[in-house]
Amino acid sequence: MIALVDGNNFYVSCERVFDPRLEGRPVGVLSNNDGCVVARSNELKALGVGMGAPMHLLPPAIRRQAVLLSSNYALYGDMSRRVNQVLAEFSPDVEAYSIDESFVGFAGFPEASLEERCRELRDTVRRWTGIPVGVGLAPTRVLAKVANHLAKREPAFEGVCWLQAEGEATRRVLEAWPVTELWGVARRTGERLALMGIDTAWQLREADPKRIRRAFSVVLERIVWELRGRPAIALDDMAAPRQRILVSRSFGRLTGAFHDLEAALRQHGARSAEKLRGQGSLARAVMVFVRTNPFIAGEPQYRNSVVVPLVWPTDDSRDLLEAARRGLAAIFLTGYRYQKCGVMLLDLVDADHRQHSLLETAQDEVERGRSKRLMATVDRLNREMGRDTVRFGLPREGNAWALRCERRTSCYTTRWDELMRVKTG
DNA sequence: TCTGGGGTCCTAGGACCC
DNA sequence: TCTGGGGTCCTAGGACCC
Numbered sequence A: 001m002i003a004l005v006d007g008n009n010f011y012v013s014c015e016r017v018f019d020p021r022l023e024g025r026p027v028g029v030l031s032n033n034d035g036c037v038v039a040r041s042n043e044l045k046a047l048g049v050g051m052g053a054p055m056h057l058l059p060p061a062i063r064r065q066a067v068l069l070s071s072n073y074a075l076y077g078d079m080s081r082r083v084n085q086v087l088a089e090f091s092p093d094v095e096a097y098s099i100d101e102s103f104v105g106f107a108g109f110p111e112a113s114l115e116e117r118c119r120e121l122r123d124t125v126r127r128w129t130g131i132p133v134g135v136g137l138a139p140t141r142v143l144a145k146v147a148n149h150l151a152k153r154e155p156a157f158e159g160v161c162w163l164q165a166e167g168e169a170t171r172r173v174l175e176a177w178p179v180t181e182l183w184g185v186a187r188r189t190g191e192r193l194a195l196m197g198i199d200t201a202w203q204l205r206e207a208d209p210k211r212i213r214r215a216f217s218v219v220l221e222r223i224v225w226e227l228r229g230r231p232a233i234a235l236d237d238m239a240a241p242r243q244r245i246l247v248s249r250s251f252g253r254l255t256g257a258f259h260d261l262e263a264a265l266r267q268h269g270a271r272s273a274e275k276l277r278g279q280g281s282l283a284r285a286v287m288v289f290v291r292t293n294p295f296i297a298g299e300p301q302y303r304n305s306v307v308v309p310l311v312w313p314t315d316d317s318r319d320l321l322e323a324a325r326r327g328l329a330a331i332f333l334t335g336y337r338y339q340k341c342g343v344m345l346l347d348l349v350d351a352d353h354r355q356h357s358l359l360e361t362a363q364d365e366v367e368r369g370r371s372k373r374l375m376a377t378v379d380r381l382n383r384e385m386g387r388d389t390v391r392f393g394l395p396r397e398g399n400a401w402a403l404r405c406e407r408r409t410s411c412y413t414t415r416w417d418e419l420m421r422v423k424t425g
Numbered sequence B, C: 001t002c003t004g005g006g007g008t009c010c011t012a013g014g015a016c017c018c
Helices: A010-018 A042-046 A060-065 A073-087 A111-129 A141-153 A168-175 A187-195 A201-206 A209-215 A218-227 A258-278 A317-331 A362-385 A416-424
Strands: A002-007 A027-030 A037-040 A067-070 A094-098 A101-105 A133-138 A160-162 A245-255 A281-292 A303-314 A338-346
Touching: A002 A010, A002 A073, A002 A111, A002 A141, A010 A027, A010 A037, A010 A073, A027 A042, A037 A042, A073 A094, A073 A101, A073 A111, A111 A133, A111 A160, A133 A141, A141 A160, A141 A168, A141 A218, A168 A201, A201 A218, A209 A218, A245 A258, A245 A281, A258 A281, A258 A317, A258 A338, A258 A362, A281 A317, A303 A317, A317 A338, A317 A362
Parallel strands: A027 A067, A133 A160
Antiparallel strands: A002 A101, A002 A133, A027 A037, A094 A101, A245 A338, A281 A303, A281 A338
């Protein structure tokens, strides 16, 4: 059996832990740049605000009534870590799937007491972290997802729902479950399934797996098996190093200036290099992309990207930034107002298994040792003294690309200075 | 004025090899 | 004159997730 533990309206719940005045009120958390609503309290959902609703399209009445906060990822990340620490008390097998969801494996635990154990887990998370969670228990991940939704939606379950693979109850649930609400089935696949007369989870479960595989893919076939109670989806090891590293941001306001994009890419490049070193990898190529805002009708549109190969695999910020700058120079055009740019590190290899080149000299070896020490120092300073203590190139005043986040709450759990600000302010 | 950011896996098709 | 059959590797793009 496997449980899916999922924080209710996670970002909102994190905010409420530190500001109880938000309890019972419509609360929303916004994406970067305060662009759209990415988390909603039940009260805000009840007002009809959808997931991803653009902030500037919200009716004025709702804006007056609701508390809308900028996102505070330092806080959510730390709360997420705490929740997972509690889960680890209940099973050695905890897989953090996303910032607000974890799978907890209960293989080998006696089934008779599992539901009780899950209730205790839920209460403990609430007591120790302040975060309310829902728990869905089932033989497979796809069914655990369904059970988790039920646990949250139906008050009768009191936050914990156990869904068996067989039985009349399961059949009734799946017959009423639109196929597009399953984990792994979205609109496109849903449209094609509808053409085959498959609209509900139950119909998909009863479909011939081989036929599904032929018509779609092995991915959908696995979902059929999972619906039948046979585990077919393994989770990627979350500890495994990433295969690509992407850092990108929308600008605070549009800009057509090369130096704005250059400065933004320097920041994104430095951040991506930090992530690269954090997982012990080297990159063999850097991809740079730029684009205008596709939502503005009548505005000339442009988007482009370029891959810049690196001569040797590297994790030195200076090499990566130089490659990013060359990439930008190759695709930048004047006459457009840009809205976003980003850097992706590609073709990553393990730093410990670096292939040595025949062309390398002793001097290269010395240079690499120097680079390694410098980067380690940069990372340590930024980690211990705060992000951007050391950076590459000077920031400009009033830069166009700086994020807007005017409604951010304090980093209560990770910064003493901001905790004090609450008490005195 | 204003619409997020960061990932994964799979498949098809081309290039190349014997 | 005859013009196979199988394999690998790589890349771009689609679909999906939170």
